Amino acid sequence: MTQRLVSVWQPYFLESPTPDAAVAAAKELEELGYSRIWFSAGFDQHVPPRFREILDGTERIGVAPGIVSIWHTSPAEVAAYAQDAQRAHPGRFLLGLGASHAVLVESNGTDYRKPYSKMVDYLDALDAAGLGPEQRVLAALGPRMLVLSHDRAAGAHPYFTPAEHTAEARTAVGPDRLLAVEVAVVLEADPAAARATARQYTTGYLSLPNYTNNLRRFGWTDEDLAGGGSDRLVDALIPWGTADRVAAGIERHFQAGADEVAIQVLNGGDASTFPAEAFRALAAVLI
Numbered sequence: 001m002t003q004r005l006v007s008v009w010q011p012y013f014l015e016s017p018t019p020d021a022a023v024a025a026a027k028e029l030e031e032l033g034y035s036r037i038w039f040s041a042g043f044d045q046h047v048p049p050r051f052r053e054i055l056d057g058t059e060r061i062g063v064a065p066g067i068v069s070i071w072h073t074s075p076a077e078v079a080a081y082a083q084d085a086q087r088a089h090p091g092r093f094l095l096g097l098g099a100s101h102a103v104l105v106e107s108n109g110t111d112y113r114k115p116y117s118k119m120v121d122y123l124d125a126l127d128a129a130g131l132g133p134e135q136r137v138l139a140a141l142g143p144r145m146l147v148l149s150h151d152r153a154a155g156a157h158p159y160f161t162p163a164e165h166t167a168e169a170r171t172a173v174g175p176d177r178l179l180a181v182e183v184a185v186v187l188e189a190d191p192a193a194a195r196a197t198a199r200q201y202t203t204g205y206l207s208l209p210n211y212t213n214n215l216r217r218f219g220w221t222d223e224d225l226a227g228g229g230s231d232r233l234v235d236a237l238i239p240w241g242t243a244d245r246v247a248a249g250i251e252r253h254f255q256a257g258a259d260e261v262a263i264q265v266l267n268g269g270d271a272s273t274f275p276a277e278a279f280r281a282l283a284a285v286l287i
Helices: 019-032 049-057 075-088 102-106 115-128 143-152 163-173 193-206 207-214 221-227 232-238 243-256 275-285
Strands: 005-009 038-039 062-065 096-097 137-138 178-185 260-265
Touching: 005 178, 019 049, 019 221, 019 275, 038 178, 038 260, 049 062, 049 075, 049 096, 075 096, 075 115, 096 115, 102 193, 115 137, 115 143, 137 143, 143 163, 163 178, 193 221, 193 232, 207 221, 221 232, 243 260, 243 275, 260 275
Parallel strands: 005 038, 005 260, 038 062, 062 096, 096 137, 178 260
Antiparallel strands: none
């Protein structure tokens, strides 16, 4: 699609102390020139109101769930939420859908079987409710889900992936679909401190088979995946350093075919604090 959008992926927008605090942060990102705000919809049975609160409180910036779990929400409710957001703010709400993870789904007593088939059925139900492919993207990692992102959605939203995956994803979704990639970063020049912060983030994701199996497809070994990740894996997944060095890591995803990079600034796992200074520094070199 030959776009080059710089966006934000930040858990703060769901975890912020108040809706007003989230809107204030969103307004600053809008003024800095960021294109879209992504954050998780959580794992409750309903889509949080926070997406609409941010849309209502801003003027231009887009908002997207990254992601709504297809195991925790009903297609009818999700379609109604997305349609209402689009009517109120045309072109600014993009629905992100994902198959989540077995450990999260089965903790609620649901049998996590055939996630691909579950996604197909969910998309069929959204179609029937009038929410078409152009209004949704899929959190795709493996080849089948990436192809589905081309066939049944506006594109893909990969998460926790190296630039090599971005190149594969671009081939799979084709040139005319949105490829919006999440990239976590650490603005810290000291290697030991930067990797320590990164591992606070990578350790949890490297316990989830969806992510580790995907990384193995690109040659990463059990040794790389242990202990929060080898230095080599951490460096491949998490650009760190000065704003210029982080920007160079983000550039690798654009060069690999991303239309949009959603930057997640890691700040020691404190989701209740917005890393405003980091986003200001990155805006100065990326936008």
